[in-house]
Amino acid sequence: MLIHFHVNGKACAVDAAPDEKLLDTLREKLQITSVKRGCENGDCGACTVLLDGRPVASCIFLTVKARNHSIQTIEAFGEPGHLHPLQEKFRAHGAFQCGFCAPGVTLSAISLLNQNPTPTEEEVRRAISGNLCRCSGYVQIVEAIMDYVEERRAAREEL
Amino acid sequence: MAAMIYPHDSCGVSGATSVFLKVDSDGSAVLYSGLSDVGQGSKTALSQLAAEILGIPMDKITFIAGDTHTTPYDEGTGASRTTFFCGHCVKEACEKARTQLFEAAGRMLGVPSPEKFYIQDGVIYLKTFPECHVSVAEAAHASERIYGHPILASATFSSFSTPADPETGHALMFERHTFGTQIAEVDVDIDTGEIDVLKLAAVHSCGTVINPNLVEGQIYGGVHMGLGQALMEEMLEREDGSVVSNTFSEYHILTAADMPGVMLSGMVERPVEDGPFGAGGMSEGAPSPTAPAVGNAVADALGIRFTSLPLTPERILTALKAKQSSQRS
Numbered sequence: 074m075l076i077h078f079h080v081n082g083k084a085c086a087v088d089a090a091p092d093e094k095l096l097d098t099l100r101e102k103l104q105i106t107s108v109k110r111g112c113e114n115g116d117c118g119a120c121t122v123l124l125d126g127r128p129v130a131s132c133i134f135l136t137v138k139a140r141n142h143s144i145q146t147i148e149a150f151g152e153p154g155h156l157h158p159l160q161e162k163f164r165a166h167g168a169f170q171c172g173f174c175a176p177g178v179t180l181s182a183i184s185l186l187n188q189n190p191t192p193t194e195e196e197v198r199r200a201i202s203g204n205l206c207r208c209s210g211y212v213q214i215v216e217a218i219m220d221y222v223e224e225r226r227a228a229r230e231e232l
Numbered sequence: 233m234a235a236m237i238y239p240h241d242s243c244g245v246s247g248a249t250s251v252f253l254k255v256d257s258d259g260s261a262v263l264y265s266g267l268s269d270v271g272q273g274s275k276t277a278l279s280q281l282a283a284e285i286l287g288i289p290m291d292k293i294t295f296i297a298g299d300t301h302t303t304p305y306d307e308g309t310g311a312s313r314t315t316f317f318c319g320h321c322v323k324e325a326c327e328k329a330r331t332q333l334f335e336a337a338g339r340m341l342g343v344p345s346p347e348k349f350y351i352q353d354g355v356i357y358l359k360t361f362p363e364c365h366v367s368v369a370e371a372a373h374a375s376e377r378i379y380g381h382p383i384l385a386s387a388t389f390s391s392f393s394t395p396a397d398p399e400t401g402h403a404l405m406f407e408r409h410t411f412g413t414q415i416a417e418v419d420v421d422i423d424t425g426e427i428d429v430l431k432l433a434a435v436h437s438c439g440t441v442i443n444p445n446l447v448e449g450q451i452y453g454g455v456h457m458g459l460g461q462a463l464m465e466e467m468l469e470r471e472d473g474s475v476v477s478n479t480f481s482e483y484h485i486l487t488a489a490d491m492p493g494v495m496l497s498g499m500v501e502r503p504v505e506d507g508p509f510g511a512g513g514m515s516e517g518a519p520s521p522t523a524p525a526v527g528n529a530v531a532d533a534l535g536i537r538f539t540s541l542p543l544t545p546e547r548i549l550t551a552l553k554a555k556q557s558s559q560r561s
Contacts, residue, residue, distance in 0.1 A: 167445035198487075202490075206488075210456030211487075213448065215488060
């Protein structure tokens with residue numbers, strides 16, 4: 074069936090089977106391969122996308138349920154050469170190693186920061202706890218996010 | 233607390249590793265190595281080494297790795313050996329290329345003694361008279377296009393390790409050893425059996441640190457694996473050998489919320505003997521003392537010594553119950 078939705082601000086129409094997962098639609102039909110195929114079980118968070126600004130695991134989310142909704146992948150926020158300031162922080166802190174979890178972690182963090190621009194470290198840890206990382210121990214990831222939060226807070230106070 | 237010694241930098245007896253290098257006439261360099269960079273940052277760290285020796289910025293260096301169709305052989309990225317072995321090769325190849333650049337600069341400037349030059353920020357200077365200089369690009373261009381000697385170099389480094397002596401069984405199995413100590417502070421809930429690692433400090437002997445960011449990443453990532461072993465990661469099998477814990481719903485790894493609230497790392501820069509600039513391996517040492525440190529902390533808290541991992545709530549409660557009943561009897 075034909076499903077209409079927005080992907081990264083653009084109107085899209087895809088022909089999707091009733092049991093088709095959003096992960097497959099995004100990767101195979103729209104060629105958005107930053108959405109990673111991880112556990113395909115809703116556990117690891119590598120396939121995270123934002124649905125109306127909230128993180129969902131696209132591997133266990135039916136494409137038909139995305140009808141008339143807005144989907145954002147990491148491309149909505151930053152691309153090589155034009156990184157999101159949070160991505161710049163990740164780079165400066167050496168936050169990611171293999172990078173497989175990076176799009177999902179970044180989207181979970183951005184979603185949190187949109188709802189709460191001044192989260193505590195505890196809230197940051199909880200917000201990205203649906204994104205598993207085998208490389209980093211999350212330490213430099215959390216440091217980078219807190220660095221970004223502090224910088225934004227300082228910038229707002231200057232105004 | 234737990235301290236450990238970990239052997240690194242070996243892979244069998246041959247352990248041969250090679251690197252190719254070319255410096256192009258625009259002053260950029262390309263390194264070819266069989267190492268595999270899966271995110272640990274070996275390409276970054278070894279490009280830093282090359283930039284240091286060739287006197288050119290990092291962004292002028294391309295590092296081609298992991299494809300043995302185009303790169304020379306490397307025995308493997310394992311045993312924490314890449315920095316030591318590939319680093320040796322990168323250093324030697326870059327030094328050879330630098331000498332060739334000095335020879336070309338010498339011909340251009342009429343000073344036929346390569347040892348009289350030094351290189352800095354992409355420029356080759358005559359030591360005694362720095363006003364006399366040419367850029368790396370000019371020297372590479374002249375060498376390749378005028379003198380007929382493109383700047384090419386290769387280097388090989390082989391293991392020092394020896395086979396076991398049939399009489400004594402003694403062998404030099406590993407090139408070098410790395411050391412580390414970790415201290416864990418834990419809170420054990422005696423009602424639920426849950427362990428909360430409140431603080432963890434990890435200090436590792438890393439040789440000369442080429443890139444602190446990368447070394448910290450290896451320490452933190454290693455501790456994350458070690459804590460997983462200590463607390464929750466367990467491969468459960470049925471009697472027929474099939475695996476029960478075959479998804480992340482059953483095989484648990486620590487999330488960001490599970491990590492210690494306070495996580496400290498420290499690097500002791502004790503130069504590794506014969507390491508490139510004193511650098512050596514450290515990565516696999518990082519997870520090694522974590523579970524012992526947690527186990528020792530739990531033993532200190534409960535007075536119970538555990539001999540199997542992970543320290544799941546079930547194991548903790550069973551041991552507490554056994555202790556209580558033995559105290560009663």
